[in-house]
Amino acid sequence: MPGPMQRFSMHELEFDAREAAAAQAAILGGAWQGHGRVGRRVEEKLSAALGGGDALLTTSCTHAIEMAVALAGVEPGDEVIVPSYAFVSCANAVVQLGGVPVFADSEAKTLGLDAASVEAKITGRTKAVLVIDYAGLAADHRALRALCAKYDLFYIEDAAHGIGARQDGKALGTFGDAACFSFHATKNIACGEGGALWVGRGDRLALAEQMREKGTDRARFLHGLVDKYTWRTRGSSYVLSDILAAVLEVQLSRLDAVTKQRRALFEAYLARLQPKAAKLGLRLPVVPAGAEPNGHLMWAMLDGKRRDPALKALRAAGVDAAFHYLALHRSPYAQEHGFDRGALPMAEQAAATLLRLPLHSRLSVDDIKTICERFEDVLARI
Ligand SMILES: Cc1ncc(COP(=O)(O)O)c(C=O)c1O
Incomplete structure (x- = not known):
């Protein structure tokens, strides 16, 4: 008699007692809020794993994309070119700011954005191009970045699938002016729900930190650089709790x-x-x-x-x-x-x-x- 048929599930994570212990230690150690000592340590480790730049932990990749589109300076009526073959957050982030998502096609080999399709969609209202590294294979960043340089557009890399992958020796998620990661349960490493915004442009880092902290300069306050914090820009509550950051720290080690x-x-x-x-x-x-x-x-x-x-x-x-x-x-x-x-x-x-x-x-x-x-x-x- 043959035994029961073996089933193969789509996703499984390397989660065990180490993740549980890290969450417990964070809870018992009072590391509950976001951007605390655990979160900052994980950000340093993530930035190092990516080979430089500044990674800010966020509550999801969706929220990191919202921040990236805002960092691009998108205002009502501005256009952002996004793949049609993409996760809905790529378009929603544009719409949330009153912008217009302009859909472009993908190329057959990697399902990354097709540069010719993108160029055909550029108008005087285009502010940014958003690309996905689908399945952890790099989009054609060389061609797409060149287009962004030619037309002075902000380049956003959605690296929700990209953690740990490289192209020409460079980590995916470091090809854009800003890039977005997901640590959702279906990703290679995860903390349940979570993400990160990687900022490749030093001149936009302070703005990104303000957006993540409800539009305030609370990050500078936490670093002791100002004695009060106040409303500086538009933003929302995008900070990942240190409890989840503690889980992510173990995942990063894997x-x-x-x-x-x-x-x-x-x-x-x-x-x-x-x-x-x-x-x-x-x-x-x-x-x-x-x-x-x-x-x-x-x-x-x-x-x-x-x-x-x-x-x-x-x-x-x-x-x-x-x-x-x-x-x-x-x-x-x-x-x-x-x-x-x-x-x-x-x-x-x-x-x-x-x-x-x-x-x-x-x-x-x-x-x-x-x-x-x-x-x-x-x-x-x-
Ligand atoms: C390409 C891409 N971007 C963004 C997301 C959204 O990620 P999150 O669930 O962390 O918001 C996903 C979700 O799977 C995705 O596939």
Whole structure:
């Protein structure tokens, strides 16, 4: 009699007694508020892991994106170019400030923003370009940064997927004027809900600190630089509690090991599926030259209309595969507000045909082999 079928979940974290002990120590030690001694220490460690710049811990990546768009100086009516194949926060952050999200298309190899599509959308109202390092593979920062320099635009890197990955020796999340990280439970390292804003421009750091502290100079007060703090700019309550920062500190100490394992699994997927991709009717990520991926997620686009039946069959076969983003320019909100300015073929194709396979550090290379066998079997049947 065969035993019960092994199930493979989409996400699992390396969370154990160490994270629990760190949270307990923070609580018992009175480190409860944000931007306390634990939070500041974690910010230093994160900045060091990124190779420089200033990282500010935030309550989420969504909030870091809101801060980054505000740092770009976006005012009502200003345009920000964002990918349509993206998380909703990328567009919402623009709308929150009265700005207009202008959707651009992605390129096929990494699903990063396509520079030609971006250039075609630049107008006199464009203030910034926001890009995603999808799946922990770098967008074409060289081309996109060059466009931003040419048109004097603020460059925002959404590195929600990017922690621990590098491109040409440089950490993802350090290519923008500002960059945003997520430590949400589905990311490579996490503290439940959390994020960070990385500020690459020293001239905007004080403003970022004020925005994070409800628009006040409380950070300078905490550092003993002023004897009172007051309202200086617009802002909100974006500071991560030291209790969660303590959990993140343990997670950061696991980053290298988690990245190594996830990268090995990502490469095992590619080594197995790439040679048969054409036969299986799959389009897979193409790792750019000079990339050191972090294995954040494994995606495949299926030809025809096979994605949804494949998801159903995979789940029945014990593999918790998932779709990902829907194209933002086709969303009800974008339609109602006139943000849909025509077809974006790659975003629409990814929304309709992309699926993600399980990838987390508790899987082994043998597990990837089993998942691929089940995936290939499903593809042969649908
Ligand atoms: C590319 C991208 N940016 C931003 C976010 C939002 O992250 P958070 O949940 O930390 O706000 C996500 C969420 O998964 C994401 O995929």
